[in-house]
Amino acid sequence: MTDAERSSRTMYDKVWARHVVKTYDDGTSLLYVDRHLVQEVSSPQAFAGLRDAGRTLRRPDAHVAVADHAVSTKVRGAVSLGSGLAAKQVARLADNAERFGIPYVPTFDRRHGIVHVIGPELGFTLPGAVLVCGDSHTCTHGAFGALAFGIGASECESVFATQTLRQAKQKRLRVWLDGALPPGLQVKDVILAVIAAIGAGGGTGYAMEFAGSLIPTLSMEQRMTMCNMAIEAGSRVAMIAPDATTFAYLKNRPLAPKGAEWGAAVAHWTGLASDADAVFDREAHIDVAALTPIVSWGTSPEECGPVTGLVPDPAVEPEPSRRARMQRSLDYMALTPGMPLAGIAIDRVFIGSCTNGRIEDLRSAAAVVAGRHVAESVRAIVVPGSASVRLMAEAEGLDQVFQAAGFEWRHAGCSLCVAMNDDRLLAGERCASTSNRNFEGRQGVGARTHLMSPAMAAAAAVTGHLCDVRTIEASA
Numbered sequence: 054m055t056d057a058e059r060s061s062r063t064m065y066d067k068v069w070a071r072h073v074v075k076t077y078d079d080g081t082s083l084l085y086v087d088r089h090l091v092q093e094v095s096s097p098q099a100f101a102g103l104r105d106a107g108r109t110l111r112r113p114d115a116h117v118a119v120a121d122h123a124v125s126t127k128v129r130g131a132v133s134l135g136s137g138l139a140a141k142q143v144a145r146l147a148d149n150a151e152r153f154g155i156p157y158v159p160t161f162d163r164r165h166g167i168v169h170v171i172g173p174e175l176g177f178t179l180p181g182a183v184l185v186c187g188d189s190h191t192c193t194h195g196a197f198g199a200l201a202f203g204i205g206a207s208e209c210e211s212v213f214a215t216q217t218l219r220q221a222k223q224k225r226l227r228v229w230l231d232g233a234l235p236p237g238l239q240v241k242d243v244i245l246a247v248i249a250a251i252g253a254g255g256g257t258g259y260a261m262e263f264a265g266s267l268i269p270t271l272s273m274e275q276r277m278t279m280c281n282m283a284i285e286a287g288s289r290v291a292m293i294a295p296d297a298t299t300f301a302y303l304k305n306r307p308l309a310p311k312g313a314e315w316g317a318a319v320a321h322w323t324g325l326a327s328d329a330d331a332v333f334d335r336e337a338h339i340d341v342a343a344l345t346p347i348v349s350w351g352t353s354p355e356e357c358g359p360v361t362g363l364v365p366d367p368a369v370e371p372e373p374s375r376r377a378r379m380q381r382s383l384d385y386m387a388l389t390p391g392m393p394l395a396g397i398a399i400d401r402v403f404i405g406s407c408t409n410g411r412i413e414d415l416r417s418a419a420a421v422v423a424g425r426h427v428a429e430s431v432r433a434i435v436v437p438g439s440a441s442v443r444l445m446a447e448a449e450g451l452d453q454v455f456q457a458a459g460f461e462w463r464h465a466g467c468s469l470c471v472a473m474n475d476d477r478l479l480a481g482e483r484c485a486s487t488s489n490r491n492f493e494g495r496q497g498v499g500a501r502t503h504l505m506s507p508a509m510a511a512a513a514a515v516t517g518h519l520c521d522v523r524t525i526e527a528s529a
C-alpha cells in the first residue's frame with residue numbers, strides 16, 4: 054500500500070507528514086527538524102564542517118548542547134575537567150557552542166546530565182516534534198510521541214546549517230505489550246524480551262510503536278527505558294502515543310509551552326495517536342504477564358533469557374552462522390553451556406545510563422539494597438542520569454541507602470555504559486549493568502557485560518552473583 058492510499062494513519066505517519074518540506078523522485082523526503090540535541094562525541098566534525106564552509110546556524114535556539122560521554126563522574130565543578138582527550142572533547146563542545154551561539158549546559162550546572170535524560174527534563178523533548186541527535190539512543194524521546202532518531206555527523210552538520218534532513222520513510226512495526234508486569238519485573242525485562250523475540254536486527258527498517266494494555270500503566274521513566282532500547286532491535290525510531298501521563302510530566306517544564314500555548318499543544322498532541330484502523334506493516338506480541346526477570350548472557354542484547362534458565366548450548370542451534378556467533382559470545386563471556394545463569398559470579402555493578410539512570414530506577418535499586426551490603430568481592434557504582442536525578446535522589450535519602458550498602462555515589466554522565474571516560478572495567482571483569490549494550494569491549498577492553506534491570510543489578514550487587522531478584526525480595 055502506498056502512503057497516498059492510506060486513509061488512516063499511524064502516529065509515525067502523522068508526525069512525518071507534518072514535517073515534510075519536499076519529497077524527491079526517489080521517495081525520500083526533506084524533513085523539517087524541530088529540535089537537535091548535541092553532545093561532545095559526535096559533534097566536532099559537524100562544527101568543523103560549518104567552520105570550513107563559513108556557514109552559520111539556521112536556528113541556534115533549536116539546539117541544546119551538553120557533554121555526557123566523556124565527563125568524569127567522580128568529581129564535578131567548574132575546574133574539574135582535568136587534562137587528556139576526554140577533557141579536550143568537553144572543552145571543545147563548550148567552545149563550539151559559544152562560537153555558534155547554541156545553548157550549552159555546563160557540566161557543573163543543575164540541568165546537566167546525559168543528553169537523553171535532560172532533553173525530557175527540560176521539556177526540550179515534546180510530542181509531535183522531529184527531534185534528532187548524533188546518538189543512536191535518540192529513540193528514547195519517542196516515549197513522548199516525538200519522531201526522534203539518531204543521525205550521523207554529516208547529518209548533524211546539515212541540521213545545523215539548514216534545520217532539515219533528507220530521510221527515507223521507515224516501514225511501521227507495532228509491538229503489542231499486553232498484561233501487567235508481574236512482581237519483581239521491570240520494563241527493562243520487557244524490552245529485553247522484545248529484543249530477544251524479534252532479534253537485534255528484527256526492527257531494522259521499521260519505526261516501532263509500542264501499544265497494548267501495559268502502556269497506559271507506565272510512567273514516563275518506564276516508557277523512556279522501553280523506547281531507549283528500540284535501537285538494540287534495529288529500530289531507529291520508537292514511539293508511544295502521548296496521554297495524560299505524558300502531559301503531566303511535561304507541564305511546567307522550563308521549555309514546555311506555557312499559558313494558552315499549553316492548551317493548544319495538548320489538543321494537538323492528543324490527536325497524534327495512531328488511528329484505530331491504521332495499518333502497520335508488521336505486528337509483534339509479547340505476553341508481559343508471562344515474563345520472568347531477564348539477563349543477557351552474550352555480546353548482543355538479543356542474547357538474553359530468563360535468569361531462571363541456563364546458558365544456552367550452541368550445539369543445539371541448527372543455523373551455522375548463529376551457532377558460530379553464539380559460540381564466540383560464550384567464549385568472550387567465559388561461560389559454559391548448561392551453567393545456570395543465576396549464580397554466575399560478578400566483579401562489578403553499574404546502575405545508571407540513559408536506559409536506567411532515572412529516579413524510578415534508582416528508587417527500585419535502593420529498595421533492594423536497603424538494609425543489605427554489597428558483596429565483598431564486588432565494586433558497585435550508582436551514576437544518576439542527570440544532576441536533577443541526583444538531587445532528587447539525595448532529597449529522598451537514596452544516596453545514603455546506596456552508600457551505607459557500599460555503593461559509590463557519582464555525578465551524572467554516561468560513565469560505565471561506554472568506555473569513553475575514566476570509568477571502565479579491567480579485562481576479564483564481569484559486570485551486572487543496567488545499560489543497553491553488551492558488545493565486546495563496551496565497558497572496557499575484554500570486559501564482560503550482563504544487561505539487566507536496576508532491581509536485578511541491585512540483587513547481583515548484594516549477592517555477588519547474577520540472581521533472581523524475586524528470591525531476594527521473598528527472603529526480606
Ligand SMILES: CC(C)[C@H](C(=O)O)[C@@H](O)C(=O)O
Pocket residue numbers: 094095122187188189190203471
Ligand atoms: C558515542 C555515541 C555516538 C554512541 C551512540 O551513537 O549511541 C553512544 O552513545 C552509544 O551508546 O554507543
Ligand code: SF4
Pocket residue numbers: 121122167169188190406407408466467470471488489
Ligand atoms: S548512557 Fe550509554 S547509551 Fe546512553 S548516550 Fe551515554 S553512552 Fe550512549
